[in-house]
Amino acid sequence: MTHRILILGGTTEARQLAGKLAARADIALTLSLAGRTENPVAHGVPTRVGGFGGADGLAAYLRKTRIEVLVDATHPYAAKISANAAAAADEAGVPIVALRRPGWDPAEGDRWTLVDSVAGAVTALAAAPRRVFLALGRQEVAAFEAAPQHHYLIRSVDPVEPRLAVPAAAYLLARGPFREADERALLLEHRIDVVVSKNSGGEATYGKIAAARALGIEVVMIRRPTLPDVASAETVEALAAMVDHFLGPAAERGV
Ligand SMILES: NC(=O)c1ccc[n+]([C@@H]2O[C@H](COP(=O)([O-])OP(=O)(O)OC[C@H]3O[C@@H](n4cnc5c(N)ncnc54)[C@H](OP(=O)(O)O)[C@@H]3O)[C@@H](O)[C@H]2O)c1
Numbered sequence: 001m002t003h004r005i006l007i008l009g010g011t012t013e014a015r016q017l018a019g020k021l022a023a024r025a026d027i028a029l030t031l032s033l034a035g036r037t038e039n040p041v042a043h044g045v046p047t048r049v050g051g052f053g054g055a056d057g058l059a060a061y062l063r064k065t066r067i068e069v070l071v072d073a074t075h076p077y078a079a080k081i082s083a084n085a086a087a088a089a090d091e092a093g094v095p096i097v098a099l100r101r102p103g104w105d106p107a108e109g110d111r112w113t114l115v116d117s118v119a120g121a122v123t124a125l126a127a128a129p130r131r132v133f134l135a136l137g138r139q140e141v142a143a144f145e146a147a148p149q150h151h152y153l154i155r156s157v158d159p160v161e162p163r164l165a166v167p168a169a170a171y172l173l174a175r176g177p178f179r180e181a182d183e184r185a186l187l188l189e190h191r192i193d194v195v196v197s198k199n200s201g202g203e204a205t206y207g208k209i210a211a212a213r214a215l216g217i218e219v220v221m222i223r224r225p226t227l228p229d230v231a232s233a234e235t236v237e238a239l240a241a242m243v244d245h246f247l248g249p250a251a252e253r254g255v
Helices: 012-020 054-064 079-092 118-124 142-147 180-191 209-214 236-247
Strands: 003-008 026-032 047-049 069-072 094-100 111-115 131-135 151-156 171-173 192-199 220-221
Touching: 003 012, 012 026, 012 094, 012 236, 026 151, 026 171, 047 180, 069 079, 069 236, 094 236, 111 118, 118 142, 131 142, 142 151, 151 209, 151 236, 192 209
Parallel strands: 003 026, 003 069, 026 047, 069 094, 111 220, 131 151, 131 192, 151 171, 192 220
Antiparallel strands: none
């Protein structure tokens, strides 16, 4: 018997989980991407791209494609799709499991200023001109046009188009993971005095946080959004085990 699973992705962990489950003969997998990235990393599993049309649209999709387990492996800041996933699973009567990657905790020497939103980060930079490293998605950086007095270094996976309407901004295209030593060199090269970051958790993007700590640089850290309270795991392995659990005793294991 083949079990139908939908993974809401857009993260490294979603790709890893998809790779793990795709190897199993008893699972028919679909990975869903929002379509934000122009050239997403090849996943090697059946993939659909684009929104579902809200929670109702996702619930209809779950019913139509007879999904047995919904996996929310989206990014911790993708709060809307996670809320939609929980509501849709409830509406369609489909079990849901979510990846909840733990956030970073401040360590000795960290100089974090906590804010609730991107707009809060703009305000936290204050009036005096600073040299700011924006390690945020390209959708979010536009908010910094409200503070044109700063010099910005903006790193993104896809080009920021249109460019920011500020007098001083440099652009870098790169996809993680990023090593601490390289991040340190980048912060020094651009004479950065403040980093704006999400608390993404995980290793791949922690380098800039460790580098800022080593250099005594402030980090304006945007707090995590609240996510729905559903069954969850912190790692890909634990998530795969939960999927197995939901498929029930009939599932063939270790295929
Ligand atoms: N936010 C971040 O910092 C961040 C960082 C790295 C990766 N990502 C990934 O980028 C994607 C978009 O993030 P976001 O913050 O813009 O999301 P979001 O604000 O939570 O979601 C906005 C809308 O995008 C659609 N959507 C989001 N993820 C989807 C998915 N995996 N499959 C199909 N539709 C999806 C949904 O549209 P409908 O309502 O029409 O269904 C959703 O309502 C997510 O897949 C996330 O995992 C986000």
